[in-house]
Amino acid sequence: MVITENKSDFADDMTLDKFTDITRQAMLRKAADSNSTDPLPVTINGSDGRQYALDGIVNGVKVSYQVVALETDSNYHQIIAWTLQSRKAQNNSTLLSVIMSFRAT
Numbered sequence: 289m290v291i292t293e294n295k296s297d298f299a300d301d302m303t304l305d306k307f308t309d310i311t312r313q314a315m316l317r318k319a320a321d322s323n324s325t326d327p328l329p330v331t332i333n334g335s336d337g338r339q340y341a342l343d344g345i346v347n348g349v350k351v352s353y354q355v356v357a358l359e360t361d362s363n364y365h366q367i368i369a370w371t372l373q374s375r376k377a378q379n380n381s382t383l384l385s386v387i388m389s390f391r392a393t
Contacts, residue, residue, distance in 0.1 A: 290390065291366040298364070307364045308338040308357040315355070319344025327357070332367075332390050335360050339387075343373060352376040354383040360392040 295302070308327050316322045322344030330339040337358035344351060350373040358365040367390050369383035 289366075289368045291368070293364050293366075295359075295362055295364060302364075304336055304338060304357065304359040304364070307359070308340075311357055311366055312340060312342070312355070315342055315353070316344070319346050319351070321345050330356060332356065332358055332388055333392070335392065337367075343376075350374070352380075354380065354387060356387050356390075358390065358392075363392065365390070365392065 298307070305327075312324060312327065316324055319342070322342060324342040325340045327338035327340045330337045335358050337356045339354070339356045342353040342355060351370050352373045353368055353370045355369075356365075356367045358367060367387045369386050371379040371383060
């Protein structure tokens with residue numbers, strides 16, 4: 289899933305790190321028994337991002353997310369891929385490959 293938000297909709301002091309923190313905290317609140325890795329710098333097709341993993345329970349289902357918050361010239365993007373926690377080990381590299389294929393239009 290990709291959620292794109294225009295940078296003009298945010299206050300002038302918004303940064304990639306602030307955007308990442310806001311969206312990460314929102315995901316942590318929505319999932320029960322949630323936990324997350326710290327965001328790490330990543331570059332996708334020349335754009336700066338922050339990547340983290342998040343596990344939790346959503347609607348009674350144990351899920352594992354790979355998430356990148358990405359900044360392009362005029363937008364912030366959330367690139368979110370998920371799998372069941374029981375399939376995390378086998379699907380994680382595929383989820384990351386899909387995320388890394390993102391191209392802003």
